[in-house]
Amino acid sequence: MNVLFVCLGNICRSPTAEGVFRRALARAGWQDRVEVDSCGVGDWHLGKAPDPRAQAAARQRGVDISGLRARQLVPEDFMEYDYVLGMDHDNLRAMLAMKPEQARAHVGLLLDFADVSESEVPDPYYGGDDGFEHVLNLLEAAADGLVDHLQRGR
Template identity: 65%
Template sequence: MRVLFVCLGNICRSPSAEGVFRAHLARSGLADRVEIDSCGVGDWHVGKGPDPRALEAARRRGIDISSLRARQLAPSDYQAFDYILAMDHDNLAAIQQGRPTDCRAHIGLFLEFAGEHDRAVPDPYYGGEQGFEEVLDLIEAASEGLIEELRQRLSHL
């Protein structure tokens, strides 16, 4: 099973989601059965590490995302991943725009897995530290729901 988290530039929300979800996978015992990655719909930050504020917020929760590097969503991602999860509606629209007709991946908002079917993970880039904490809280909640769905799907394989 493969999961891809997508935001705008891949330096705040999606690398945070990758790090938090990796920690949740390890605690759930599913780490060896699920691969995860993150990317952005834009190419502004390709090759750069996460925003220092995202690094610090994740570190305070015991999560190290310092080795992650930004990359842009690629056409091959539509075939490589089972879940392509957007952080907000603009990201989702960009993903849907590039979606090939033969794509079988579940494409949607990450917060669907927290029971928030129309809510976005807000972009904390232009805000203060509290915005990064809010992002992590939302990611934590959605991660639990996604773990449960993956556990159910994997039990049928």
């Protein structure tokens, strides 16, 4: 089983989702059952570490994302991953436009797995620190919901 998280540039939301989901998997004892990665639909930050604000916010919650590096979504990802989950509707549109017809991946929004009123994880890049905290709250809820979903056998 493998899961890919997708945002715009792969330096805020999707690497944070990757780190938070890895922690949720470890708590459930599923860290050896699920492969996890993240990427962006754009190429602006290729090879760069996550935004320092995202790293700091995640670190405060016990999640280290400092070793992650940005990469761009490619059509092959839809063939290799079981779940390709975007952070917002713009990401989802870009993902669906790139998805090959024969792809096996479930393509959707990450917050579909969260018990929250929002459907999108907002991009905190241009905001303040409170935006990163809000993103973490949403991602933690979604990570727990996704682990539950996977444990139930999809």
